[in-house]
Amino acid sequence: MSDASRILLPHCPVLVTGARGAVALEPDGEFKRLSTPQAARYARNESPLVCHGPAVAAKLGLDDFIRLDILELFAFVRPARFCLPTPRGVAESLGLPRPADIEDEAEALLSATRRLLEELARATAAEKASKAVDTRGLAWMMARSGWGWGSPVLAALGVQGDAGRGGGAARVWERLPEWNEFAPEPPASSLPVEPAEARDRLAAMLGAGAEQRPSQADYASAVSQAFQPRDKEGAPRLVLAEAGTGTGKTLGYIAPASVWAEKNTAPVWISTHTRNLQRQLDFELDRLFPLPHDKARKVVIRKGRENYVCLLNFEEQLNRNRNQDAHALGLMARWVLATRDGDMVGGDFPGWLVDLLGRARTMGMADRRGECVFSACFHYRKCFIERAVRRARRADIVVANHALVMVQAALGGLDDGFMPTRTVFDEGHHVFDAADAAFSAHLTGLEAAELRRWLLGPEGEAASRSRARGLQRRAEDLVGHSEDCVRALEQALAAARALPGPGWLQRLGEGAAHGPSETFLALVRQQVYARAPHGDSPFSLETESRPPLPDLPLAAADLAQALGRLGAPLQVLMKSLASLLDDEAADLDSSTRSRIEGICRSIERRALLPLAGWKGMLDTLASPLPNPPPAQPGEGGPREAGGWGQYVDWLSVERMDGRDMDVGMHRHWVDPTIPFAKAVVEPSHGVVITSATLRDGSGDTEVDWRAAERRTGAAHLPGAALRAAMASPFDYPAQTKVLIVTDVRKDDMDQVGAAYRELFLASGGGGLGLFTAISRLRAVHKRIGGPLEDAGIPLLAQHVDNMDTSTLVDIFRAEEESCLLGTDAVRDGVDVPGRSLRLIVFDRVPWPRPDILHKARRAHFGGKSYDDMITRLRLKQAFGRLVRRAGDHGLFVLLDPMMPSRLFGAFPDGVVPVKVGLAEAVRMTTEFLARE
Structure with missing residues (x-):
């Protein structure tokens, strides 16, 4: 045929x-x-x-x-x-x-x-010989389940009748290679990187015919100072480096990092803000390692375990295969056999496949709940995660993200206890927020119920449907060797029933709370609804924790005791398991040792650390409010919502479309760079924190540098950081304009929508619309989609189109005539060079949200000047999307007549915002873009 x-x-x-x-x-x-x-x-x-x-x-x-x-x-x-x-x-x-x-x-x-x-x-004869059984068998399995593409695919493969039937086609783990184990790597040397070496490596990566960028070479030279040996423990070589857009900072820091890794036979970790930026950095590293084989050995992308496909989850889903799931399993099997590294977020897994198949059938195959059984897993030797961990030990460059680096540092090390000595934090303006997320604690119903599920496994009706595994199932064959372990496990599982059980949220709404945790959460919910302004709002609510309702301190004390009864046997269990490593050292094989270490690590991280944080929060709430300390000079005193000290405590009810989704108590550091400096920076030997927008734009250079040092944790280190600033090579006054529209009422969505419509039509597409609220985005989308389509301008929108944000940005980047509406996620770190982005329209000044956490930080960091700094940095980041390479031109339009002139420092020198009416803004947009 x-x-x-x-x-x-x-x-x-x-x-x-x-x-x-x-x-x-x-x-x-x-x-x-x-x-x-x-x-x-x-x-x-x-x-x-x-x-x-x-x-x-x-x-x-x-x-x-x-x-x-x-x-x-x-x-x-x-x-x-x-x-x-x-x-x-x-x-x-x-x-x-x-x-x-x-x-x-x-x-x-x-x-x-x-x-x-x-x-x-x-398909070639070679492909048929090696892959036809898999491809045909998977196609037959999918077609039998009713997959719409089944008949055309089987026909194309030449399969007739049951010829493609093969029960093992989806058993992909059987065809994956095993990873290799190597001897432990020796400790890193301390050989320095000289500035001349960094410049030479940069020149080699750029090639002989590359455009000369003196500022890029100067940047590489400055960053090389972080790769000098440190002189004192706890005093790393820290470089704060601001590199204006177009400097070429990525290759600028890769140059000294790669030289140091080669000279000292140890990896340098490069941390970015998001997983999508990890992908962009991965592409940039092709300059350093143009041969795929070399790059595969020298570069590793590291993410949290929840980002990788779990082969055991895949097998269990296959064993539970229902007819309607077969096509999803087949497509996932095809990907597992073809993927480079099993990375499902930002790797080679198409984001749109999640939209098509659903999260349960795709991301549900990752270990998103910390249930790994380590070496007890039949697929351990083929596990994508374990392969990445081992490759990272031997790599030159490890590309991670801020969340992974900070969480692992807070927990005392990576999966194998490893901590890098040299780290580069790109997108360093996000360090503050990343540290805020990593070092915070949340005692909420969902968090506590998740811990219960992690310990007990699924309960009730879910037990027969879920693939989840409780602690007993994960560790039962190990604890059987010790009566102490068995007893401690039984006590811990019994105590775990004090945590919220299935249906807890409904019981809270019905006033039928059961047990100490639900009683506490019910009182938290009562206090939030009693005291939060606009309690009838469909959005989330919050209120200060002080003063508490009369019954809340007692409920907090009862729950703290219940958590203590849970933590104590878990401590015993962990110590008893760990003692096996010594007591039975002669008999334990390496895989069992690895598994014991993994389970002990999981108990500490998934249970003991959260329990300790929750107990501290409850003890504070149960105790009387202490007298406030004296005010700090120039700060008015670091007052927090939860009392006095270095933390902010508050209570909240998370709501969506008017329905309660979660209830709980929250604790954040007033200054999260304190734990960041202590846990991440101090143990390092050298750290680079870099960004195009590291400093504020107040107009006072020294004040702006001090702001950068506060936002990055440098102010909490014993030694001074090296400061370096490289101006952008772009001619912003010639390439850009900033317009402030004065005659559009920002609270009238008809006027706001009309402004977006006319400006996008004037630009002929290539417009990025930024919004401070999702509701405003949706209102504008509804008003302008039709008119733009009539003009041949496709409109994409975050929170409207059923696509993930990275996919929307990819489409926007590829289609010059399209426009995109988005919020924070597309304001920061999105790289869209060329004509695809030639106009940015911001709906209003992006002031900080005036919530309880911001209130405490505002008092601590300087009042109104803190608000201005955050707002300038947000405007800086938004404006920075506009010009990404030398030939780019564009306009930045703000639809807010109340924009104060003290925020103009957000824009580059020589770019002076002009206040105009909407009609004039439309005319200027047309003329400016037509000319360019």
């Missing part, structure tokens, strides 16, 4: 949607123009071929509908490969002409379907 004769196109229409309607391409080749209501009925009745079904359903106002999604076919044919989840994106990834309009997009989906099926049919 020829390849062409095996192509069986599905006999169904193609449906492509827009803001005002849709186009259907019938099987006979006829086009139908449909209104949105007509398209919704058509989708329900015809089961069409679409691209990204959840996004199509959202545009049509449907919860769901039966369809064929071309992205599922793409994921089967090209696993672990990415395409933009749009008709244009699919067409371009397959080498098809770029569709010019919505009719072209419908035809492109049909052509793409044929091309993907032909790709399956054209």
Whole structure:
């Protein structure tokens, strides 16, 4: 049978949607123009071929509908490969002409379907010999379950009848290689990196014909000071380096980092703010290691365990396979066999696959609940996580993220107890917020119920459906060697029942709390509703913890005692297990030792550390409020909502659409850079904290540097940090304009929507709309989607389109005519060079949210000047998205007539904001972008 004769196109229409309607391409080749209501009925009745079904359903106002999604076919044919989840994106990834309009997009989906099926049919003889059993067996399994693509895929593979039947096709772990164990690495040397070495390495990476950037070489030279040997314990070489956009800071710090790693045979850790930025940095490292084989040995991407697919979870889901899950398991199996490193977040796992298959069938296969059984797992020797841990020990460069680095430092080491001696924190302006998240504590119903589930496993009806494993199941074969262990485990499991059980949230609402934790949470909820302003709001509520309700201190004391009764046997269990490593050292094999160490580490991190934090919070609430300390000079006293000291305590009810979702007590450091400096920076030998927006823009250079030192923890170290600042090479006064629109009422969403519409039309697309609230974003989206589509400008929107944020940004970057609406996640760290981003419109001045935590920090860090600093930094970050390379031009427009001039320092020197009316702003936008 020829390849062409095996192509069986599905006999169904193609449906492509827009803001005002849709186009259907019938099987006979006829086009139908449909209104949105007509398209919704058509989708329900015809089961069409679409691209990204959840996004199509959202545009049509449907919860769901039966369809064929071309992205599922793409994921089967090209696993672990990415395409933009749009008709244009699919067409371009397959080498098809770029569709010019919505009719072209419908035809492109049909052509793409044929091309993907032909790709399956054209498998080489070698591929057939090595992979055909897997591919055919998976296709047969998926087709048997009713997968819509089953028949076309089987036909393309040449499978007839039961010829493809193979029960082991989805047992992917059988075809994965094992990782290798190596002897422990020797400790790092302390050989310095000289500035000249950093410059030479930078020049080598750039190549002979590269554009000369003196500031980039100066930056590399300055950063090299962090790679000098330290002279005193607890006094690392710290460099604070601000590098304006366009300096080339990434290669600038990679140069000395790579030299140090080679000379000292130890890894340098580079930490970014987000997992998507890790992916961008991974691409940049191709300059250092152009050969894939070298890069695979020298560069490792490290993330938390919850980011990687767990083979045991995959196997258990396969064993529980229900018919409707078979196609998802098949697509996941195809990816597991093709993935580079098993990374499901920011790696080679397409984010849109989560949208298509659901989180339970995709991200649910990761170990997101800390239930790893380590060496007791049948797949331990093939585990992606364990492979990454071992590779990181021998790498030159390890690319991590702030959350992982800080959480692991707070816990005393990484998975294997390793702590790097040299770390670079890129996007250093996020260090404060990352430390705030890492070193905070939350005694909430969800957190406490999750600990109960981690200890006891699933209970009630969930027990028969869940793959979760309680502590007894994870450790029972180990504790049986010791009566002390058995007794301690039994006591701990009994005490865990004091934590919130299944249905706790409903019981709180009904006034039927059960046990000490639910009694405490019920009183917390009562106090929040009694004292929070606007208690009838559909949004989350919070209130100060002091003074507490009369019964709350006693409930806090009762819960603290219950937590003590849980923590004590867990301490015994952990110590008893650890003693086995000594008592039975001669008999324990290495895998059992590793497993004991892993379980002890899990008990400490998942249970004992949170319990200690919760008990401290409860003890504070149960005790009388102490007398306040004297005010600090110039600060007015570090007063906190929960009393006096270095913490802020408060109570909250998390709500969504008017429904309670969680209840609890929260504790944050007033200054989270104190624990960051102590746990992360002090133990290091050298640290670089760098960003394009490290300093404030108050106009006083020394004040701005001191602000950077407070925000990064440098102020809490014994020695002074080396300061370095490199100006951007861009000509901002020539390449940009900043406009402040004075005649649009920011509280009138019709006026705000009209402003966005006219400005986006004036720019012809390439507009990024930033919002301070999701409700404002949605209101504007509803008003401008249709008019923009009529003008040929696609509109993308975070919190509206059923796509993850990184996918939306990828589409926006690829399609120059599109516009994107978003909030904080697209304001910071998004890199969209070229004409795809030529206009930024901000709905209003991004002042800090005036919540309890900010109130305490405002009092501690300087009052109104603290508000101004945060706001300037946010505006700086937003403006920094506009020009990413030398040829970029664009406008930054703020729809807020109340923008004070003291915030103008957020913009580069020479860029003077101009206050204009909306009509003038539209005219200036048209003229400026037309000229450039």
